[in-house]
Amino acid sequence: MTTSNTANELDRRLLMDRSVPGRTAVTLPPSDVPEQDMPQESLLRDDLPLPEVSQLEVIRYFSLLSQLNFSIDTNFYPLGSCTMKYNPKLNDAMASLPGFAGIHPNQPSDQVQGAVQLMHELQELLGDLTGLPGVSLAPLAGAQGEYAGLLIARAYHASRNDSARTVALIPDSAHGTNPASAAMAGLEVVTVPSASDGNVDVNALRDLADERTAVFMLTLPSTLGLFEPSILEITQIVHDAGGLVYADGANLNALLGIAKLGDLGFDICHSNLHKTFSTPHGGGGPGSGPVMVTDELAKFLPEPVATRNGDSYTLSEPESSIGKINGFHGSFGILVRAYTYIRAMGRDGLKSAAENAIINANYIQSQLKDSFDLAADRYCMHETVLSASRQKKRGVKGLDIAKRLLDHGIHAPTMYFPLIVDEALMVEPTETESKETLDHFIEVMRQIDDEITSDPETVQTAPHTLPVTRLDEAAAARKPYLRWQG
């Protein structure tokens, strides 16, 4: 990250504006086959408006752009709910092996036994970690995993001639993808309120769960970073009403080796491999969101599922599959990374990841609770939700604090989520950060809190040291400017 104040001079011109006719960054060899007849002229394109730049310009342009980013490799990135843990380089190296990166998705299983074996082993590992043994690696992101899970729930009810179940119960603290996925699956969303302690309001759930309930979607630990103490009662209530219980696995990092979702009564879950299993976030994808289910539901999984017969592995379609939810077999390159990570961590390493993530979050919470309100004043799991409500009374918003952190080289926490917390700042340090980094963050947060009294304007107008100051997002939406214009 460039923190010197040279942004004014920084050359931000787009590639098309750097283009000089005749320049090129690569050459292709001439054709080595006899010249073929071209199709009729009217089908052919006469102009292709793409940049013409040298190879150095390509490299320098994108390299300089990369330096405008915060990233895990360069900054502490305590973005709650996103599990911004270290992304081991070995993962990338394994995914780049020619035998993985070079194989074609239309090759039959017998040609790609190594790849299908890896998928099968990853299914087993994820099934073991979640206690839900039926696994499909097909979903390309958490939201697609949710959608697949909801299709499975609907297919299950339909198979029992119980199709009147068209309601998804979703807590008010849920990620936005939960209701969006439920709507895509044709389910009516009914919101379950949270109690004042941040837990699911169990009495409200008992009233809402009925013969129309298809599924209850619950994030565990919750988006408040809390474990539901009544979880066994909750899953029992939904099951008694004939519904299924879905776990949004966004926060699975807190449970590795600590508890299995299947043991807690969940029927279906997804896991975001780009969170819990250290695959890179990539600036916003690609993700991967495998879906895990009970044995009873395995026949509904999306295709493909890797199966084993002796030493031979095959990609196949489950008996009553909900079908194909994307082009091929899932984000294979991401699957290789997650598999590498799980084996590198091992049984005890995964458990220590969860333990240290929980300790780190509680440590931050304990050191900041005098300066900031807490969404819930009790031990948290892997993340803590602070509230800047006290600071708001002094004229500074959570947003301002988040922006001021950037000036200190620390990425902002997740802001204004969950929606039920006033001025929420959701902090997830992860297990891969050292105590020294946490202490620095704590010190900076206290410093900003002091600054709100001594010099509020500096906080309100932050950031001051980045390539740009606050952007006019309202203007961007009002007059969309979405592509290069010559």
Add this chain to the structure above:
Amino acid sequence: MVHTVDHSAEPTSGSSSQHPYVPATDDDRAEMLSAIGVDRFEELIQDIPEHTRFPQLGIAEAAPELSLSADIAAMAARNVTPGDYACFLGAGAYRHFIPSTVNAILQRGEFVTAYTPYQPEAAQGTLQTGFEFQSAICQIFDMEVANAGMYDGPTAFAEAALMACRITRRNKVAVLDTADSRLVEVLRAYSVHQNIEIQTITPDAAVSDDIACIAFQSPNLYGVLEDVGGLTGRAHAAGALSIVHANPTAHGLFEPPGKYGVDIVTAEGQPLGVPLSFGGAYVGLFACRQEHIRQLPGRIIGRTTDTEGRTGYALTLQTREQHIRRERATSNICTSTQLIGLMVAVYVATLGKQGLKDVANLCYQKAHYAASEIAEIPGFSLPVEGTFFHEFALTCPRPVSEVNAALLEKGIIGGYDISDRIPDTMLICVTEMNSRAEIDKLVAALAEIGGAA
């Protein structure tokens, strides 16, 4: 002299207690627990029902990098890998030259390990790159706007059909039967509970005037260009939209869909600099007309200014999205598959105007050379008429599975089996990666295999 290293030994307890990815030492933990005010870690997780805590795991102990990388490399080596073998597979994923610039930029951890640019001031690199991506997609397809990327081609196609239903407030989707059936299967999974009817139509069939769109693939499953202008005209006459699922490489050579007034273009972005990687991660391309931007699914990056008047970029039109609109969002998607979009952006910048034309031309020349040579072999025929780009259907004198098995023995990965569409027929794809020597080897092998029929 060869030294053998014994990887089988379990690490000693000293080395296993401190994992390279987890910095906290026992002392750090003790200090933090004390600051928290507890004696033991277990006190922090009292909310978890006691009998479910610390379950047994069947997972092995941690594997150190040295032995783990050897293990995984051995798995990779078990695969039959294009490059070692001549490869003529296409059908939705294509083997193309990837210039060295793409992997060089992909090594930048600042891109790889950032997250969605919710804090635009700290993510201008990701955002400007995404804006370059959107610009490149618009320019290749001659479309007005593009989003920042979808999961893959087929999900982009499905989302396009749903978008057409929202725009027209109709619920019938007409899909040409020349499209890859996987596009239709994904559309079915995406629309199954949305009261949407999928009609499969032939290219010359009459369409009713209550359809939301005519959706088709061009080049189609058989590699052949559809009459994009004619189909678009028929869609518009019915008050419907036209959706074309395109191949971006083809438009280095052929007229872009925008030229024909197409409303929505989707495509698999993989051909633009993304490795085959057994089918993912890829990126779906999605472009449309300006008037429809508020119905677009996915992330969109817009250009704006900061408080000092400097140009900057930010996610925009977010009120369409799930984190704001929840169950009323245009889609549940919350990724732009940004990293793959970065690869596309670097690829397009590197190839540029001349390079993409050259790649398209090489594909065309080599595929047509292969087709004309194979068509001469007794027993083989090209069953589909029309102008094709870099793929063509080939009917064989023996079942495709037998032909492909025989080809594999000769070091050739044969074509994609479409015998469910046309008996004994495969789809042969030829790109700039296939040398004349490889093509000639394929032709000779097919002649031999055909002769044995």
